[in-house]
Amino acid sequence: MHDFAYLRPRSTGEAVQLLVRHQPGARYFAGGTTLFDLMKLGVEAPATVIDITRIEGLGRIDASDRTELRIGALAAMSDVAEHAVVLREFPALSESLWKAASQQLRNMATVGGNLLQRTRCAYFRGGPEFACNKRVPGSGCAAIGGANRGHAVLGGSEACVAIYPGDMAIALAAFDAVVDTVSPRGERTVAVRELHREPGATPHLETVLATDELIVRIRIPRGPVGRASTYHKIRDRESYAFALASAAVALHIRGNRVADARIALGGVATRPWRATEAERSLVGLPLTRAAARRAAELAFAGAKPLEHNAFKVALGIETVTDALMLAKDRN
Structure with missing residues (x-):
């Protein structure tokens, strides 16, 4: 260095x-x-x-407010995963953190830094001999015509198809979490599902944050939809691997019908991906496996697979279907 x-x-x-x-x-x-x-x-x-x-206070996890859980940006991933309120009210968040990395990394890594981690695309990290618009704007995207098995089928562009690699942000997007930031212009709040940009023509601009903006906390609304949730992650090996496809799913079932559904996708898109049309398809209906699969197919209706990653569409549909049924069992 x-x-x-x-x-x-x-x-x-x-x-x-x-x-x-x-x-x-x-x-x-x-x-x-x-x-x-x-x-x-x-x-x-x-x-x-x-x-x-x-900086004092940025590592605090505050559950004193009944309407929201507040997590300081410097809280360690392991501390958040083990917190009693997270385990009870947001199990998908805890699972996303446990499945994200080794124990050593979870003990060191902060939730704010984890939110802003950059892609693991091999061309982005491989050095200047590989074209990468994220690293050098205007240089091209070697992945589009290269080895793209691990790349995005949702949200890509002609300039970039690198996936967002994180797990925690997928769960936070499902829970409608927000981040609070500070800058020389004061404070503002940004929804996690709007924090990361799709690449478009400017893949080097990965978030909506300004260069002088600092995330200070994450806030998650508390309510019945969080308790029946799961984070289902499919990967090449069981530990320390990034998702080929993942789904954070949360449900609120009244009687035998879905009152609220949240579905967020990871491992398949250029940013944390909320499948809102799939969510709407479930509301008001009994959750059968057939209904879950229809919703999963809607989640991938706009997929644009590349030469080596078409399997992610079928894998993603199965992942969402299974996640919905796992979440149903927790109601």
Whole structure:
């Protein structure tokens, strides 16, 4: 890695000021599991690293409000996964965290950093000999005509087909979670399902956040729909692998009919993907396996598979179908 300056603010205000002062080329650092990896690969080369781990309160998990659960951006993935309220009211979130990485990484990685992790596309991480519009805008996309087994069938463009690799964001999108941010312009709130951009013609712009914006917390609405939920992840091997297809599903069933349904997809799209048409197809009906499969097929109706990843459509349909039936059993 190259040399860089290291700064350690003690408040969010100081952190934002330091980032502005040292732009361009400054990056926030929390757990480091994403940033340092990218620095070693030469994808990121910040001149200044701003360590925000000393900022008080950003690691707190607050369940005192009956209407929402508040999770500080510096909370460790393992702490969130094990929290009693998360286990009881948002099991899909806990499962998404447990299935995301090794225990060592979960102990180090923060939820804010996990939300903003970048793609694992081999061409993006492989170095300058590979064309990649995320790394070098305008250079092309080697994956479209190359080895694209692990790439997106939803949300891709002629400029990029790299998947969003995370698990936690899929569950958060299903639960209508939001993130609170701070910047020199003040505070704002962004829905998790709107946080990540589809690549379009500008795949290097991966989120709607400004370069001087810092995520400080995640907030999840509390209610009956979260308790009957699951995160179903299919991968090449059981541990430490990214999803080929995944689904975060939450249900609220009254009597024997679906009153509310949430379906979010991972491993198949360029961003966390809410399947709203599939959700609507279930409301008001008994949840049979046939109804679950119809919803799953709707979730993939707009899929555009590439040469090597057409299997993801059939796999994704089965994943969503199974996830819906697993969530039904928790009602």
